[in-house]
Amino acid sequence: MLPLPTDLQPVHDHVAATAAEVDAGVRDVRDGLRWLGARGLLRPHPDRGERVGDVLRLIRALASASLADAFAVWSQTMVIEYLRCCPPAQELAVVLEELTAGTVPGATALAPALADLSGGPAVPVLATPVPDGWALTGPVPWASNLFDGAAVVLPARTPDGGRLVALLRLGDPGVAVRPPTPLLALNATGTSRVDLAGAAVPAGAVLSRDLGSFLGLCRPTMLLTQAALAVGVADAALASAAEALSAPVAAEHAALVTRRDDVAAELAELAAGRGAPGGVPGARLAGLELVARAVELEGLVRGGSGFAAASPTSRRRREAAFLPLQAPTALQLRAAA
Numbered sequence: 001m002l003p004l005p006t007d008l009q010p011v012h013d014h015v016a017a018t019a020a021e022v023d024a025g026v027r028d029v030r031d032g033l034r035w036l037g038a039r040g041l042l043r044p045h046p047d048r049g050e051r052v053g054d055v056l057r058l059i060r061a062l063a064s065a066s067l068a069d070a071f072a073v074w075s076q077t078m079v080i081e082y083l084r085c086c087p088p089a090q091e092l093a094v095v096l097e098e099l100t101a102g103t104v105p106g107a108t109a110l111a112p113a114l115a116d117l118s119g120g121p122a123v124p125v126l127a128t129p130v131p132d133g134w135a136l137t138g139p140v141p142w143a144s145n146l147f148d149g150a151a152v153v154l155p156a157r158t159p160d161g162g163r164l165v166a167l168l169r170l171g172d173p174g175v176a177v178r179p180p181t182p183l184l185a186l187n188a189t190g191t192s193r194v195d196l197a198g199a200a201v202p203a204g205a206v207l208s209r210d211l212g213s214f215l216g217l218c219r220p221t222m223l224l225t226q227a228a229l230a231v232g233v234a235d236a237a238l239a240s241a242a243e244a245l246s247a248p249v250a251a252e253h254a255a256l257v258t259r260r261d262d263v264a265a266e267l268a269e270l271a272a273g274r275g276a277p278g279g280v281p282g283a284r285l286a287g288l289e290l291v292a293r294a295v296e297l298e299g300l301v302r303g304g305s306g307f308a309a310a311s312p313t314s315r316r317r318r319e320a321a322f323l324p325l326q327a328p329t330a331l332q333l334r335a336a337a
Contacts, residue, residue: 016065025187027073037102063232067319079106111327127156163211174199230287
C-alpha cells in the first residue's frame with residue numbers, strides 16, 4: 001500500500017486512472033494541471049514552510065501514479081515559486097492567478113542558469129536593452145509545459161556581463177517552439193526547445209537582475225521538490241514489489257522501505273526550515289539513490305511481466321532513468337559537493 005495522506009489519495013487515484021494514456025502520449029498533462037487547479041491544489045500557502053511541505057506531499061503523491069503528471073506540476077509550482085520569491089509588477093498578477101488555476105502552463109527554463117553559475121557554458125540567451133524593457137535572442141535548449149500560452153521563466157545575459165531572469169509567453173512575437181523530440185517517459189509533457197528572435201520582455205516582466213541571488217532563494221525548493229519526485233516513484237516501485245515479494249529479497253525490501261521513510265522524513269524537516277541548508281543537495285542525491293534501488297528491486301521481483309513495454313514496472317524504469325538528468329543533474333550536484 002502506498003504511504004499517502006488521506007487527502008491526497010483521490011489525487012493519486014485520479015492521475016493513476018490516466019497514467020497509461022499519458023505515458024503513451026495520447027493524453028497530455030494539461031488535463032491534470034487544470035484538474036488540480038480547479039481544486040485549489042496549486043494555490044500556494046502563504047507561509048513558506050507550509051508551502052514547500054504542501055508541494056512536496058503533492059508531488060510525491062503524483063509521482064507515485066505518473067511521473068509525467070508530477071513533472072508538469074513540478075514545473076508549474078516552480079514558476080509559481082519564482083513569482084512568490086520575486087513578486088512581479090502588477091501587470092503579471094493575472095499570470096500568477098492563471099498559473100494557480102492551472103489554466104496557463106508554467107515552464108521553468110533555468111537549466112542554463114544552473115550550468116552558468118557552476119562554471120559551465122554561459123547562458124545562451126542575450127538580452128538587449130530596448131525602450132521600456134529588453135529584447136531576447138537565443139535558444140532555450142530544454143523546457144517542459146511548452147503548450148500554447150505557457151508562461152516561461154528563463155535567464156538571459158546582458159551586454160554588460162550581467163544576468164537577469166524574465167518571464168515571457170509562448171505565442172508572443174519572436175518566440176518559436178520546435179517540434180518535440182520523442183523522449184522516455186515524458187512525451188506528454190510538452191518538452192522541447194524554444195528559439196527567441198528579438199522577443200520583447202517589458203521591464204515589469206523581469207523578476208530579477210541578480211541571477212545568483214534569485215537562485216539562492218529558489219534553489220532549495222527546486223531540489224526538495226525534485227527529491228519528492230524520486231520518493232514518489234520509489235513509493236510505487238516498493239508497493240509493486242511488495243505485492244509479489246519472495247523470501248530472497250524480503251530483507252532488502254524492508255531495508256529500502258526504512259530508507260524511503262528516512263529520506264521522506266529528512267525532506268519534511270528541510271521543508272520546514274529545520275536541518276542544515278547544506279543538506280538539501282544531499283537529500284536530492286539520497287532520493288536518486290533510493291529510486292534507483294527501488295525500481296531495480298521491483299524489476300527483479302516482477303520478472304518478465306515487468307519487462308513488457310506498457311507495464312507500470314517498465315514505465316517506472318524509464319521514469320527513474322530521467323530523474324538524475326533533471327537540472328541540476330546528479331553529476332553537477334556531486335561535482336559541487
